[in-house]
Amino acid sequence: MVMWVFGYGSLIWKTGFPFDQKLPGCIKGYRRVFYQGSTDHRGTPEFPGRTVTLEAAEGEVCHLEVREKQYDRKEYVDFFTDPMDTTTPVVSGVMVYIASPDKKLNKNYLGPASIEEIAKQVVHAEGPSGPNKDYIFQLEKALLQFGWDDKHVTDLANEVRSLLSDGKQTAA
Template sequence: MVMWVFGYGSLIWKQGFPFDECLPGFITGYRRVFYQGSTDHRGTPEFPGRTVTLEPADGEVCWGVAYKITKEKDKKDALDYLEVREKQYDKKVYLDLFTDPNASEPAVSGMLVYIASSDKKSNKNYLGPAPLEDIAKQIIKSEGPSGPNRDYLFHLEKALLQLGFEDKHVMDLANEVRRILSGSTEWPAAADAS
């Protein structure tokens, strides 16, 4: 039995587990948002960073990468690793991946997707929405064991653009961070700014 895992944040550029194949594509009915607090990777309990989660949104799509894992040992290793890495994500769902916007049938069915829900009882690190400038300032100030929060944002922006996907929320936030950091509205393109 094959296992598929969908990456829509740092899993796009830093997997950390063995896989046999990767397939760029999108899921439907969700959008990527910087609403999850990170106290273990891109921030600290005293000053959480912000990472992406998925929010249900009718008519929206979220592009990312699906990873195919076939060997039993690799599946176990991947799940063991992801349970630690994604421990602040309180929900697991199984969704379909599409690779063609015109397709009526998914390319992959039943992919594992980790989501940080907005339920504060099961997800104590959920930060939720805030004005773009406030999110940008929090990202600029936050740093954790995995590095500065801004690196996460810029790596995500670059990885999505390299795959040919533009995510307005990610790009608007990256541009706001660059604007604040530079003190001006001029900054190099995303591909040059990592």
């Protein structure tokens, strides 16, 4: 059996399961956003961290079970290796986990907030997998290694760095 999983967050740099092949690429019609709360990995119920989920967004392109248990939806999407050519997928039916904004189904959905508000939350959140800021910095680094710039991720990482430098803390 062959199963492809699209990793758009920490799966990019910390897969956590054996795999046969890694293929950089993108999906269309979604964008990466820090709207999902993490109370089990990058935060606690008292101080939830923020992790990425996908949000449907026309014209957008997004690059790249226990672990994803706080995500309440699975979808199957087309996968492309060239963000400029999203007409012919390389693989169809790639599984992706998505956190829905329905608070009845997803109690950890935090939703939209300004970059400043998200950064303040990130700086103070830490869970069993480490500080929330490390998640942001690792995601930014992994995306840049592929040559992909995600404005939302970069803006958030820069705001977190700014808050850390203002507070005389160290950034990754």
